[in-house]
Amino acid sequence: MSAASTGWRRAARWVSAIALGGVLSAACAAPAPAPGGDFTLTDHHGEPFHLASTRGKVVVIFFGYSMCPDVCPTTLSKLASVARRLGDQRDLVKTLYISVDPERDTPEVLKADLEYFPLDALGLTGTREEVDRVVAQFGAEYRIVPTPESAGRYAVTHTTTLYVLDQGGRVRLTFPYEATTDEIVTGIRSLLGPADAPEEGTRR
Amino acid sequence: MTNFLDRIRSAPTGLAPLALLALLSIAPAPGLGAQASAVSVTNAWVREVPAGRKTTAVFLVLENSGPTERAVVSGSTVVADTLELHEMKREGGMMAMSPVQRIAVPAKGSVELRPGGLHLMLFGVRQPLAAGDTVPLRLVLDDGSRIEVRAEVRSMRPMP
Structure with a gap:
């Protein structure tokens, strides 16, 4: 218990250091650097994952954590609906769920979460430093909030934006948490280009 | 510390059943x-x-x-x-x-x-x-x- 609580304290310090860094850099850098870029994390099979390996696919990225009861299941469920709506074009899209709670979200935990949804998705985790680097790259944010009165011990407040990358790995679209399946499907189709694949429901 | 039960016991006998009734109505019976x-x-x-x-x-x-x-x-x-x-x-x-x-x-x-x-x-x-x-x-x-x-x-x- 005490080891665990030192764990989150250390993590909380990390996050505040990063938040402070963000404030400082925002204060002096005028044009925000284009978010995104390549990264390496560990996937839910325990294998190294390089974003560069997804070139040629549209990639949907979001940040979350498994203990969260709402955002992550809702987002995964919505993206599974998106995939179904994309029909044959679904094979051209990859979903990445990056955990901002790497202490608890081991590859095994992420696997249990992801296998439930009919979706071509990978759960990604890594060391705290690795995850923080990717969070910063995408301009996402999270904060570890101790909840000593709860069996959860701590909660992770986090951004819920969906980032959609084109086939070259550039962030082209972002969607808020409230975006509908329709909006996301339309956005992804705009990146996939003219569909030579049939739409769902036709010729299947 | 004189607790509630002590006070009930020391209350005039005529009042004790009433106090007990009051106590029962405070603590809801399970199932009720x-x-x-x-x-x-x-x-x-x-x-x-x-x-x-x-x-x-x-x-x-x-x-x-x-x-x-x-x-x-x-x-x-x-x-x-x-x-x-x-x-x-x-x-x-x-x-x-x-x-x-x-x-x-x-x-x-x-x-x-x-x-x-x-x-x-x-x-x-x-x-x-x-x-x-x-x-x-x-x-x-x-x-x-x-x-x-x-x-x-x-x-x-x-x-x-």
């Missing part, structure tokens, strides 16, 4: 609470729990037909180690989850526990919960009464 409560629950459901997952959320609607505000202050279930009252909230561009002490149900009013808002969290879920299963829950109100709830497990997968 559910009937006495003005608060009822409808549309209770739980997110399906695949093997390997240990947490889930419960959503429901609380209705208060009485003239006094009531609040849910705790609860329990046989399917999980802990049941807690939680709330999801937007904080700027972020979503935050935090435990809350109570969930108030206004007099002659209702409150909806729903995704993205107030909900019950189950920690340490003991077995996978499959769509169609029913989960028994017990909620405790601030007046000591209890509500027995049967929540239906619902799938999180998109409908085919």
